Amino acid sequence: MKLHLSTSLWLLAYLLCCLLDSALLRTGNSFGPVSLAGGVALAALLQHGWRILPWLALLMCLPGLLLALPLAQVLLLATAKAACCAFSFFLLAYPAPLTEFKTRHALCLLWSAAGVSCAVYAWLLSDLLPLAGGDQSWQSGFTLLWLGQALGILIVVPGFLALQDEIRELRANWLIEATTLVSIAACGAMLLLSDRYHDSLQLTYLCFPLLAWSSLRLGQVGNSLIALVLLLILGSPSVAAGLPGEQMLQQLVLLGMALQMGILIAVIRRESEQALADARIAKQVFNHASEGIMLISSQHKVLAVNPAFSRITGYSEADALGRPSRIFDTRPGNPNHSQRHLLEQLQQTGHWEGEMQDKRKDGELYPAWLSISAVHDLEGRLNRYVGIFSDYTSRKQAEQRAHYLARHDSLTDLLNRNGFHEELAKALIRASTKRRGLALLFIDLDRFKSINDTLGHDVGDQLLRIVAQRLRMHLKQDDVVARLGGDEFTIVLENIHQVQQVSQVAERLLQAMAESYLIDGQALFVTGSIGISMYPNDGSIASQLMRNADLAMYRAKDLGKNAYQFYAHEMNSLNTQQFSVQAALRFALERNQLQLVYQPQMNLATGQLSGMECLLRWQHPEMGWISPAEFIPIAEETGLIVPIGHWVLLQACRTAQQWRESGLLVPKVAVNLSVRQFKPGVLLEQVSSVLAETGFPAYLLELEVTESLIMHRINEVVDIMNALKAMGVTLAIDDFGTGYSSLSQLKHLPLDILKIDRSFITGIPQNDDDLAIAQSIVAMAKKLSLSVVAEGVETEAQMLALRAAGCDTLQGFYYAKPLPAAEIAAMMPKV
Secondary structure (H helix, E strand, C coil): CCCCHHHHHHHHHHHHHHHHHHHCCCCCCCCCCCCHHHHHHHHHHHHHHHHHHHHHHHHCCHHHHHCCCCHHHHHHHHHHHHHHHHHHHHHHHCCCCCCCCCHHHHHHHHHHHHHHHHHHHHHHHHHHCHHHCCCHHHCCCHHHHHHHHHHHHHHHHHHHHHHHHHCCCCCCCHHHHHHHHHHHHHHHHHHHHHCCCCCCCHHHHHHHHHHHHHHHHCCHHHHHHHHHHHHHHHHCHHHHHHCCHHHHHHHHHHHHHHHHHHHHHHHHHHHHHHHHHHHHHHHHHHHHCCCEEEEEECCCEEEEECHHHHHHHCCCHHHHCCCECHHHCCCCCCCCCCHHHHHHHHHHHCEEEEEEEEECCCCCEEEEEEEEEEEECCCCCEEEEEEEEEECHHHHHHHHHHHHHHHECCCCCCECHHHHHHHHHHHHHHHHHHCCEEEEEEEEEECHHHHHHHHCHHHHHHHHHHHHHHHHHCCCCCCEEEEEECCEEEEEEEEECCHHHHHHHHHHHHHHHHCCEEECCEEECCEEEEEEEEECCCCCCHHHHHHHHHHHHHHHHHCCCCCEEECCHHHHHHHHHHHHHHHHHCCCCCCCCEEEEEEEEEECCCCCEEEEEEEEEEEECCCEEECHHHHHHHHHHHCCHHHHHHHHHHHHHHHHHHHHHCCECCCEEEEECCCCCCCHHHHHHHHHHHHHHHCCCHHHEEEEEEHHHHHHCHHHHHHHHHHHHHHCCEEEEEEECCCCCCHHHHCCCCCCEEEECHHHCCCCCCCHHHHHHHHHHHHHHHHCCCEEEECCCCCHHHHHHHHHHCCCEECCCCCCCCECHHHHHHCCCEC
16 A cells, blocks of 8 residues: 555654653553544544554554553554544544534534543453453553543544644734743643642643633634643653542543533634624625525515615615515515415425516516525524515516527518518418418519629618518518528418419519619619419428429529519429439430530621531430520539530530541631639630640630620639630620620720620511611621621521621521531531
């Protein structure tokens, strides 16, 4: 077993006490009135527990060895001491370790440890040791053995425990007072005992006042010091030799009584000081607590209140004291609905906690959080009630605000997604119960993203707030309106009898949204698309109605936006087909389902083939030919357009280079670019790698960019186009006339070709406006030294009108539909 420093010090102290006890023995005696080693052993056990007992048991053999006793007697003496020490420790430290010396511990130390335990120890030695061949003096020394062991415990153990507790509380002059008292005790005892008489107990008159003084001034540490000095004087060989045995026992008994008196006085004084300190702290807490505190008698009258009570309720202490507490007021008109439950639970369990309504002195009602407990005396009788309460107003408001924010959108103050689903569920229950119709409107703003991107999110937020106000303004108060997020709004209309009711609301909302928005002095215009699903025809549960309204909204967008659309079952089929197309498109490239066709571009001056535009086609083995108008938007949305665009560029250049290598005179090959491809880190690398891989000349490659792409990203686009021009690639602006480009921007672009959108060609020559627009575009292009290509030419009249307007090149069904590679190759002359 490993010895720690603290354990070693205790064993050393025990060894020294054993030597001191032996040194104070009279010649020829086996025991005396001084037995400090037993007190040290018990103190060591109280600090270190059972683990130190084996070491102490070994050292307990030392007194027997010093007395030159036989081995059996040495072991019996050590066993008796160990048993006495262990029994005392068990009595003091059970069921919990002794951490603070209190009155009950002092009494236990007197009756159990110093009384019973030491008496058992003395009985064992006086009765058993002589049987083992010991000195017969042991048999007649029961009283002295008991008193010596008891005094050792009463001096050492309380002194050690008090020293641990009080070492930080000792005053600066403690050492002076302790020295004075010890000196008085020592000098007085020696003077009294120097003139001792057998029939006088003069030491008694010294012990009691000194220990009483020490208890009140110095505490238990002083008691132990004084008692130790007196015991050492009594036990000294010179004094003990002159005192008859009976006189010595009387002196030891009186010293023990005085010591126990001092111990009790010191403990009571300490507990009283601690109680006063606790009372002062409790009073400070009572006076400075932020919660209101009130003490109520068992007759329900207020005994005491703290300042917080007056601050919260407005009632002063004088107003409250002696008055019946409203907590127990059961008269009619009490605002607390939980009053009966409060009183019942307080009577059953002695405690209640919860929210209640209270009234201030000025009559204002406020929510209070109350915790009230019943306090009973030592006999179990109800003594008083202690109530602690706080003004719950701010917390209540915070809870209400948190609940509001959990269900409402912070930007528009409309219901958010959580709040909307709760209200929709309630509306569906009402509709089912009353057997009435219900309409769910799903609204999405058109082109809102462009406003956010160009004018900033602050402007977008202001716009959303105005839209929310307009929606609320054109709906009934009971209608549910919510913002799900972004620019998506939902509305629930209840008690619908006819579809026309919903149509009228939808038209009214579209008109309201289409009005101009004046934000920061700038007029903005935005429209909305509305999808509508009806309960119970389009769904009986919330998720189904939401999904169908969403499908109807997208259908409204497909039909041109700024419109409303009722859900139809065909939309679900269409949506399912779109998902099927999206899933199949991911494998179209690797399964070689995509192919290119080429639409010829004819020079009006020569009538010869001057170029071709590559167009993408998709033939699925099960779904057949799928229109580009159907799968290209899906490819754009999912990002698949980037690898598909790279494949188109590579395939077009590779095929054209094969034509050149076969001896054909290949004109320019035009390839359309996607918005997602038009990025500096993507497009330039794709073009350069394709040209290097195929060997196709850059001057024969024409890249077409839509006008809307150029106008929305003008600065970035110009840099990319300049880099492409540096490679030698020809650049064309496609769908011209639909992107609202300005001439000031157009003249700075490094363009070679301008393509007129087919929407302006359709009405030529019958529509004068379309013809005028086409003529203006051609004239403008000529001024900018751009070649003009007209798309979508289908009739001879269109061809003649465009030739007369000065157009350079035409493409359309008038000449040929998009052709496979073999057929377009047949139109090329040999070199």
